[in-house]
Amino acid sequence: MRPHLLQLLLLSLCLTGCQGVGSRSLDAGPTADEVKVRLNDDGPPATVDSPAMATSASKQIVLHTDHPLENRQRLLEDLSEERSYIAERLNLAPPATPVHIYLFAKQAAYHDHVHAKFPQFPTRRAIFVSADNQLSVYAHGGDHLVEDLRHEATHGFLHAATPNLPLWLDEGLAEFFEVGRGREGLHRGHVDYLLGQQAIANWKPDLERLEQITDAALMTQLDYAESWLWVHFLLESAGDKSPVLTAYLADLRSGTAEDALSVRLSRRVPNAGDQVAAHLGKLPR
Ligand SMILES: [Zn+2]
Numbered sequence: 001m002r003p004h005l006l007q008l009l010l011l012s013l014c015l016t017g018c019q020g021v022g023s024r025s026l027d028a029g030p031t032a033d034e035v036k037v038r039l040n041d042d043g044p045p046a047t048v049d050s051p052a053m054a055t056s057a058s059k060q061i062v063l064h065t066d067h068p069l070e071n072r073q074r075l076l077e078d079l080s081e082e083r084s085y086i087a088e089r090l091n092l093a094p095p096a097t098p099v100h101i102y103l104f105a106k107q108a109a110y111h112d113h114v115h116a117k118f119p120q121f122p123t124r125r126a127i128f129v130s131a132d133n134q135l136s137v138y139a140h141g142g143d144h145l146v147e148d149l150r151h152e153a154t155h156g157f158l159h160a161a162t163p164n165l166p167l168w169l170d171e172g173l174a175e176f177f178e179v180g181r182g183r184e185g186l187h188r189g190h191v192d193y194l195l196g197q198q199a200i201a202n203w204k205p206d207l208e209r210l211e212q213i214t215d216a217a218l219m220t221q222l223d224y225a226e227s228w229l230w231v232h233f234l235l236e237s238a239g240d241k242s243p244v245l246t247a248y249l250a251d252l253r254s255g256t257a258e259d260a261l262s263v264r265l266s267r268r269v270p271n272a273g274d275q276v277a278a279h280l281g282k283l284p285r
Pocket residue numbers: 013014015016018151155170171174
């Protein structure tokens with residue numbers, strides 16, 4: 001991250017399942033109970049100032065829990081595999097910046113902690129926070145924990161690897177990877193929703209429209225679903241278009257991404273909107 005970005009204390013709030021709306025950028029200063037960790041390369045944290053939470057680390061993932069976690073090592077391994085999978089699919093170099101996962105056993109404890117730390121945040125099931133020089137995910141146990149962690153951790157991995165991601169792409173990628181490996185990013189809920197919007201509201205894919213959205217508070221369920229569809233089209237449709245996306249991410253990382261992705265894609269696929277709609281029609285419901 002560039003120094004001036006560190007000073008902005010950007011808070012990126014993401015609602016897993018992305019059916020709701022949150023504010024992406026809020027101001028928040030560090031609080032007295034802020035956990036401070038200094039990592040060795042792949043080793044455990046050198047210092048931890050949080051007696052209330054047990055901490056362990058693996059491959060730039062730091063897991064903090066307020067309860068004994070039977071499958072602690074397995075969870076770390078799963079997140080590490082997810083990180084590697086994302087890096088592989090997007091041709092990203094493994095980022096050096098760690099992602100901190102704060103996992104609470106009870107919903108009430110999670111809400112109490114998040115509210116105390118970020119009082120201006122609306123209540124959400126799980127959040128990703130990029131504040132100062134730390135990338136953090138907060139979540140609690142429950143039926144949606146696995147997808148919650150995949151979604152929010154994806155934001156963490158992406159922010160660690162690629163600065164200045166457009167909002168639509170940040171969310172589209174998180175939606176793509178939250179379904180887990182082996183499903184090729186297929187999000188059946190989004191497929192059903194978008195097909196319904198086609199039938200009811202004559203919705204048509206429009207990437208340029210998505211690219212204009214810079215405030216998560218303005219993103220609708222349709223925007224999240226369409227963002228996912230464009231990512232799925234780029235990564236999973238016939239005639240491998242993934243280089244368009246991976247080259248764009250590389251240019252974002254190096255600060256040389258002058259053209260929007262829609263412009264780049266139009267050079268490769270002139271009628272991309274029609275092709276994305278056709279791609280949607282081929283997906284299993
Ligand atoms: Zn999100």
